[in-house]
Amino acid sequence: MIIGVPKEIKNNENRVGVTPAGIAEFVRHGHTVYVQSTAGDGSGFTDEQYVYAGAFLKSTIEEVYAIAEMIVKVKEPIEPEYSLIKKDQLLFTYFHFASYEPLTHAMIANESVCLAYETVEKADRSLPLLVPMSEVAGRMSTQEGAKYLEKPMGGRGVLLGGVPGVKPAEVLVLGGGIVGTQAAKMAAGLGAHVTMMDISLPRLRQLDDIMAENVDTVYSNEYNIREAIKTADLIIGAVLIPGAKAPHLITRDMLKDMRPGTVLVDVAVDQGGCFETTKPTTHEDPIYVIDDVIHYTVANMPGAVPYTSTLALTNATLPYAIQLANKGWKQACKDSKELRLGLNVVEGKVCYKGVSEAFDLPYTPVEDILG
Numbered sequence: 001m002i003i004g005v006p007k008e009i010k011n012n013e014n015r016v017g018v019t020p021a022g023i024a025e026f027v028r029h030g031h032t033v034y035v036q037s038t039a040g041d042g043s044g045f046t047d048e049q050y051v052y053a054g055a056f057l058k059s060t061i062e063e064v065y066a067i068a069e070m071i072v073k074v075k076e077p078i079e080p081e082y083s084l085i086k087k088d089q090l091l092f093t094y095f096h097f098a099s100y101e102p103l104t105h106a107m108i109a110n111e112s113v114c115l116a117y118e119t120v121e122k123a124d125r126s127l128p129l130l131v132p133m134s135e136v137a138g139r140m141s142t143q144e145g146a147k148y149l150e151k152p153m154g155g156r157g158v159l160l161g162g163v164p165g166v167k168p169a170e171v172l173v174l175g176g177g178i179v180g181t182q183a184a185k186m187a188a189g190l191g192a193h194v195t196m197m198d199i200s201l202p203r204l205r206q207l208d209d210i211m212a213e214n215v216d217t218v219y220s221n222e223y224n225i226r227e228a229i230k231t232a233d234l235i236i237g238a239v240l241i242p243g244a245k246a247p248h249l250i251t252r253d254m255l256k257d258m259r260p261g262t263v264l265v266d267v268a269v270d271q272g273g274c275f276e277t278t279k280p281t282t283h284e285d286p287i288y289v290i291d292d293v294i295h296y297t298v299a300n301m302p303g304a305v306p307y308t309s310t311l312a313l314t315n316a317t318l319p320y321a322i323q324l325a326n327k328g329w330k331q332a333c334k335d336s337k338e339l340r341l342g343l344n345v346v347e348g349k350v351c352y353k354g355v356s357e358a359f360d361l362p363y364t365p366v367e368d369i370l371g
Contacts, residue, residue, distance in 0.1 A: 004068025014042025138182025156261030161191025
């Protein structure tokens with residue numbers, strides 16, 4: 001198969017779809033790989049490293065899309081890429097369709113095959129291609145939240161861990177999954193008092209057993225959230241419904257109950273956000289303020305640490321990408337239920353329920369497409 005790795009063009013997205021080590025694996029399996037020149041620069045991988053691994057370089061993004069049967073990238077295509085995507089071309093990347101209707105319609109129109117990292121799912125309901133970036137984003141959410149709590153950044157002027165004689169910050173984490181757990185670990189490690197909320201009692205029991213003593217678990221409902229936000233310094237939104245829009249756990253009217261300089265970090269922004277006031281921002285302009293509450297809602301948070309993120313992502317995606325290249329997308333998806341669940345939009349048809357329901361679009365079962 002001919003595989004293309006374009007340079008990411010989303011604002012401040014420095015990650016790249018495949019590392020040189022990943023290229024070498026594709027080549028070892030007999031595939032041809034074209035990488036756009038300088039695609040890896042932001043992650044610390046040079047053109048020379050890609051060529052040494054066996055890739056061929058292309059000067060422009062147009063050339064990569066034109067020649068490739070499968071595109072492997074990091075972020076969803078943005079508008080300048082829509083016209084480059086060909087009918088029947090396989091795109092293996094993050095899509096987060098349910099959060100952006102124009103992207104969905106564009107991929108329906110070009111009749112490509114869109115296999116989304118975020119909905120590839122194992123039998124135990126875990127999301128293997130979302131986990132590595134969720135781990136990075138969860139840890140980053142605490143790191144960024146701590147920064148914006150500083151007074152020069154507009155925050156309350158609170159140190160997460162406090163000091164002897166001064167109470168630590170109050171951190172509220174909404175969601176006890178991968179993102180929430182990593183965020184809480186970081187916050188607790190810095191000495192903050194952390195409250196984790198989730199609607200799963202079994203998960204809360206697990207968290208109660210594994211987390212540090214300065215982490216408390218509370219069942220998530222509107223009343224408990226409204227009480228917790230009154231004293232929280234940093235609130236991290238970490239709720240995910242695979243392939244669907246995130247629920248709004250913090251509504252616009254709740255902001256008035258928060259103290260000026262409180263920081264909200266919404267890691268669910270790619271799925272529409274779990275705060276009603278969330279709107280996507282960029283690393284270039286990451287925050288905005290509503291009712292004296294700071295919102296950090298960068299849609300590609302792991303892009304700020306591209307070396308770590310690219311290595312972690314390729315570790316997870318490469319085994320699946322090799323299957324797709326070796327067998328072709330249709331046979332690979334017939335053989336693997338995990339990959340089959342990754343199919344979202346195929347040849348003009350929406351075959352993932354969360355996407356069809358988000359925009360009231362016709363739904364075609366993936367089995368009808370695979371035959």
